[in-house]
Amino acid sequence: MGDVFPKVKVAAVHAAAPFLDRDAGVDKTCRLIGEAAQEGARLVVFPETFIPGYPVWIWTHTPATGSPYFLRLFANSVTVPSEATDRIGAAARAAGAFVVVGISERDGGTLYNTLLYFDDSGRIVGKHRKLVPTCVERTVWGQGDGSGLKLVETPFGKLGGLICWEHSMDLARYALASQGEQIHVAAWPAGSAVTHDPSSGVFDDLTEAAARHHAAANQCFVINVQSCLDAETVRDLGFEGRPEMVREGGGWSAIIAPTGQILAGPNRDKEAILYAELDLAMIAQFKYVSDSIGHYARPDVLQLVVNFEPQEIMVARGSPNSDYPVEDPE
Amino acid sequence: MGDVFPKVKVAAVHAAAPFLDRDAGVDKTCRLIGEAAQEGARLVVFPETFIPGYPVWIWTHTPATGSPYFLRLFANSVTVPSEATDRIGAAARAAGAFVVVGISERDGGTLYNTLLYFDDSGRIVGKHRKLVPTCVERTVWGQGDGSGLKLVETPFGKLGGLICWEHSMDLARYALASQGEQIHVAAWPAGSAVTHDPSSGVFDDLTEAAARHHAAANQCFVINVQSCLDAETVRDLGFEGRPEMVREGGGWSAIIAPTGQILAGPNRDKEAILYAELDLAMIAQFKYVSDSIGHYARPDVLQLVVNFEPQEIMVARGSPNSDYPVEDPE
């Protein structure tokens, strides 16, 4: 059955982002891609907004006291494409691996919480912007649209991904499943390190529930990857010695089978690269019990409508390009 | 906030069903309703097909060797309404409690895996038939339709429910959530006791993931209730002394808060009634972070279409009821 069901080794990079430093973030990303490729990984996955790090201060500061951080975030966010994405692409090509990495993307005057997909030739093959930033995240990031809900075709299966609390959006998860998602990237920040927030205590549990549920409910592998915070970030935020506000470490990462079983991890609180070989025959085995978009669906009762269209604030009738000058002024 | 957000004490009955014995099942149901009411429960929830028990043999026998059990199931299934439902209604009224109980329902020549809802005056106020029986369950139960996806209004909130692996149907769960579900009944069989089936080992984990995920993703309480198997059932199935086929015990029950935290339980493998007081203010607290059908939804991108219409194989114009006799020969 090797012909029918491919196998692929994948890597989940549980790591701390160089805080608000795009170039250092790209450096670290490229280095870790290379390291994982050394171990044979054909798909390397990084956490939410790994470049240039998650904006922890939004949960611990007021808008006024947090604004200097915002300006640093704005300056260090990643334009697509740009030299930064070119460098990651080159690393992917060198490694012969697909790469999924979370970035804070800048498009004009708005930032987005974005997952960026590179194929093993280094080309950008997918981009998903978080549909609904969570709570106070709405102060730094805009909303994505349905164009980011499309799957990426790879030689080892159909690849999709969502960011953090998007996993609570049952319709968003099913939008991926409905296209035949086989490997799912679940990218999160180090939620359990932001101890000031009351939900930090249950963050790992909810992560695990969402990740295992998605795997089993939709018969796909889930590469769940969170970041951790390093001492430098805690210091930069002004919380050194105040673990009741923000602590070092954090994060819950694991690679999960379509049966909901954990293949690698869980890893918590420290940097690590988790590896697992995904045997897509496992999907077939579990489809015997349930195929959420086939024999276990009820399209006569329940149907999802997905708008994959990019949302444009202006629609041009006729060409929006200036036709002046119409002749050469020379 | 007591005026705005009601509180209610609820009970989850983790118990063994009198196997293929409708009358004994009704007896036990009525007795346990009374017991829970003694403890102050205003809502008492029973497992999947508690009357007359889950058809374990479908996983351990062939259709031919299982057929004698099927006829017993057919004969002991519950017609709605009937004397059996009248008795449960009377018990609910006597207890002053809402009751949700899983039954194998018989309608004509087809059985359904049904959740039946009684209000505290004993009336049947809701009925949900499992939309997609799982794997070999399809040999004993037909499919429900969307008419069973409606919520039940109670004085203490909007009540919904699903059965077993329906919790993997993201669209079905969201169909309930989209109506404002506040208390969710998750009814399952004692999956972990059917050891012959390879998925029995992960059954409890998937139960927990689904239940906690639904609570947090859709900001509702979840009353998760499974049954266990008693020695008599194991013996009746012919597996006494063969725990590698079917074992006594089984089941994972818990009452879960909208944050995903476990309020009562988990209880495993033995009979117990779990109690918790649900403070609906907890829903409001978590809505601050996420409201899956409000500020955390994206109707411009993702929309669910639900067909609540009953599906009829025959539409009658004019009355199909006989208008005879029209004369009297005397």
Added chain:
Amino acid sequence: MGDVFPKVKVAAVHAAAPFLDRDAGVDKTCRLIGEAAQEGARLVVFPETFIPGYPVWIWTHTPATGSPYFLRLFANSVTVPSEATDRIGAAARAAGAFVVVGISERDGGTLYNTLLYFDDSGRIVGKHRKLVPTCVERTVWGQGDGSGLKLVETPFGKLGGLICWEHSMDLARYALASQGEQIHVAAWPAGSAVTHDPSSGVFDDLTEAAARHHAAANQCFVINVQSCLDAETVRDLGFEGRPEMVREGGGWSAIIAPTGQILAGPNRDKEAILYAELDLAMIAQFKYVSDSIGHYARPDVLQLVVNFEPQEIMVARGSPNSDYPVEDPE
């Protein structure tokens, strides 16, 4: 399971009708009801237009040469209710049996090919007029409407029936099935005796196929009953000694289980009363494999619309009954 599934002894009367003689036909009907009741039958079924016999001449004569027979048929057809039906009702009551008998019914100036149902107290409880008379039958009988497609409730199950080639109307058969038919009466003439017609050679085969198919496809018992022709009828038709035109005998009768198996008969070419005890538990057993109106139906794809309304050529507002005389001249 005796409580759930009743048993009933039924009788299929394969007999020759007194040709175009209503009174003799009623006499014979009443006598045979008594005889079957002696054997314990609670349901006694007679062939198509047993009173006053099937109009064989329409297949062997032209309209002009057949018209004298038509006038005899017209004069001997049965008005409902009338003294003839009162007598049959009295026989049913005396026998304590339900009776289904085919008649040529007269309503105003039109005759109908009708099945008439009596309960065991002698009341008329159902009437079905053949929806589409077959080929040249259309010269003697009008068309029934959907009001005759309703089932008759009995203590031993839901009873329906169709006439002869109506069994080829898949929608008509399913209209009965969709209401939960449990015992089906299939009434036919002695088709195989009308040898002048080319289809007479395959008549018995098609009867058997239709009857067994309906039983199995819709999980009901079928009481298939045909008449035979006696020498007097052959002589009256002018075909004595011409068996290549019309022969004595004919008919194929049988009582068939929901599995399609033959419980009694087949009887051919001679008078006989077939008996069988119907155990309605057999229906439940076959519903395990198929329930044509439940788990084996697809209402989302296939739906039948039945117009049960009587079709009236005139709708009266106010009473059409004369309100005269209003005064008395004396």
Added chain:
Amino acid sequence: MGDVFPKVKVAAVHAAAPFLDRDAGVDKTCRLIGEAAQEGARLVVFPETFIPGYPVWIWTHTPATGSPYFLRLFANSVTVPSEATDRIGAAARAAGAFVVVGISERDGGTLYNTLLYFDDSGRIVGKHRKLVPTCVERTVWGQGDGSGLKLVETPFGKLGGLICWEHSMDLARYALASQGEQIHVAAWPAGSAVTHDPSSGVFDDLTEAAARHHAAANQCFVINVQSCLDAETVRDLGFEGRPEMVREGGGWSAIIAPTGQILAGPNRDKEAILYAELDLAMIAQFKYVSDSIGHYARPDVLQLVVNFEPQEIMVARGSPNSDYPVEDPE
């Protein structure tokens, strides 16, 4: 009348499938197409799921003990289109014949019990998925929708088909008839060979009743074709020397005229190709007596509603296809 009513020679292939071996199944299919074409057949019909064979074990094993067979079935099922269907198409084109073949189809994670139609140029011209898998078949196959109820136009008439116990669905059969079906393919497995199942004893009788009834009731030819089991399959299933479980042989195949008469066969228990020349004038002859969708219909009383729409679990606005890569890093 040769101009009005075409004639066509057809072949019904009663054969054993190479068990769970798609490639061998395609080989055998192509070889038999060629053989039938040598005899002049312009339409060649194969049994239900001839590629890669019927999943006999579902009737004789439990879900757990049958699961290894399921994975082999999954791996050997046929994707449409694929190299396997290309090869059958090429054989059809080489033979100058239309081909109807039963396959286990794989679409994503769900298998379907499918009839596939090729025209004589080798193109796929129709696909029907069984609407309701029977009893335990529901553990391996999903449900088709109404899009498979469309007829296939051929130079020799309108062609339709159903699978096995779908013939008990009166509405499904009439859905084909209502479109003017002239040649009907009835594809079944070797039901009488699965002796462990209690219905195996009556399987041939019900097949015959359904096939002959459909032919006569709807005035079409029926090519009824079943498979048989070879010794290798019985051995692979583990029932060598246990004929009370599964036996070699089985199957009832015949070619039937619109009058219900058998033109070729019946063939039982052994491999054979049945041939008959179908003279479509026979349809006209029987239409004189009955036209189930014309003069013998009662649309004012009975009407069928058919939903031919494909049922989709997700409706995409805009293209779900990725629009990446949009740039090239080189």
Added chain:
Amino acid sequence: MGDVFPKVKVAAVHAAAPFLDRDAGVDKTCRLIGEAAQEGARLVVFPETFIPGYPVWIWTHTPATGSPYFLRLFANSVTVPSEATDRIGAAARAAGAFVVVGISERDGGTLYNTLLYFDDSGRIVGKHRKLVPTCVERTVWGQGDGSGLKLVETPFGKLGGLICWEHSMDLARYALASQGEQIHVAAWPAGSAVTHDPSSGVFDDLTEAAARHHAAANQCFVINVQSCLDAETVRDLGFEGRPEMVREGGGWSAIIAPTGQILAGPNRDKEAILYAELDLAMIAQFKYVSDSIGHYARPDVLQLVVNFEPQEIMVARGSPNSDYPVEDPE
């Protein structure tokens, strides 16, 4: 068949009315009833407004010059009941015959063109007022309502009738037919005698066409009866010697069979009583070909709605009877 189909001798009285002389008209009516009864007639039919004669002047005078005639008509019209109707009733009783007679009826300040029915005991059993007076008739008669479209039951069949050009109202004729009309009275004036009117030349032809058509189209007997004018009437109108205005004689009377064949008459221009014996078996014979309200009707396509309610200009809520004096003043 004498029991089933009654026979009856009927009389059609083609006679001149005593012009505008109610008492003489009653005398002549009673005398002719007796004469017909002598011949064995059980039903005696008179022309339109035989009492007190047809208002010929409306066609030959202006409203102003005709007004003296109108006052005489008003004074000689018949109130129902009254001494005049009592006398006719007594004659009917004496004769043992049913009587149908045309009258100009006075009800308050309005006259009506009325057919009055007496049974053989002398009671009034039916009354029909012409629904639409023709052209200038509207200056003397008001409109009837649907209460006059009811049939009269007699021992020899169902009796209905219309007046003159009402026979052009297809719906009015069918309203009678739809109730099972067996004997139809067609009452007309002496149209062909009013030569001043251009349609007088075709009057007899249209009478015949309407009468024969109704008989055959609705399978009933038609007693078509017209009056003639005597010299006195012509003189009274002032047209003595001016036959181009109004002539003596006129009228076309006949008794017609359900086949359209003429049984008695036609009689023209002179007084005569036509007799025929009606054999109701003739209806049955023609019903073989056509039954306009049975096998030859299409209620699914064509349906007549008849409002039989009397039309009242005032509806009283509570009793309209004065409750004064409430006690007796004596």
Added chain:
Amino acid sequence: MGDVFPKVKVAAVHAAAPFLDRDAGVDKTCRLIGEAAQEGARLVVFPETFIPGYPVWIWTHTPATGSPYFLRLFANSVTVPSEATDRIGAAARAAGAFVVVGISERDGGTLYNTLLYFDDSGRIVGKHRKLVPTCVERTVWGQGDGSGLKLVETPFGKLGGLICWEHSMDLARYALASQGEQIHVAAWPAGSAVTHDPSSGVFDDLTEAAARHHAAANQCFVINVQSCLDAETVRDLGFEGRPEMVREGGGWSAIIAPTGQILAGPNRDKEAILYAELDLAMIAQFKYVSDSIGHYARPDVLQLVVNFEPQEIMVARGSPNSDYPVEDPE
């Protein structure tokens, strides 16, 4: 009044049909259209089922002995549209005339007794199928529905038509009248030539009564057209020299004014084309006396309900047309 009331010359073709020979029938039809157009006719009307002739044998043979004729009728009936109708359309266009022609229409397996309307550009603009075939005609023709009761608009007035004994259906005639019918086509066979049938003697009289009555009752022109039988047809039927069975000749044709007066004809027993110029002002003149759908109607008492909907035995949701082929194997 020439501006308001058009005049039109019309032709009634009383002719013998080439018996059971569609091509010859089309030839003759086209030739006679041309001939009538030469005479200036703008509307040319042919008898009932002129192509391919009326099935006389149904009145003189049994179903069995008549069946060889039926197959010839089936094969020679006209599909709409087809090459046959294209040719008639071309003749109409060449002639610049509207054409109404009776055909035996074939639709699938059922034949219909149809009137087909062509406009002067050759397009089919109307089709009426006889609602109730008469007596034994029911063995060869199915029933039309209300969709054929719609009028055809022409430059010279509103055109309707009925077939043979449909003229006895008062409601059908009024359904045309109620739409404002101005020119009525009454198409019949040569009834008086089928002497074996007892009603042949009165056939011409009833034709005349119906035609003249409809003209006067509903104030329209009637083009009454019957066919005759030629020697070849009599011989083909096997009745050469047996005029007591079927004779040559037959038919009664005439063109009738709204007053009931005969404008052309009557023609009997021989081929002829009758011509008349219809002056629609005659309608207005007679409306003075009576307007059956205006001042002479009583909608408060009498109302006709017409169902113009086509009656479909199957209602499709989604397209029933195959969407295959979807791929090309090359």
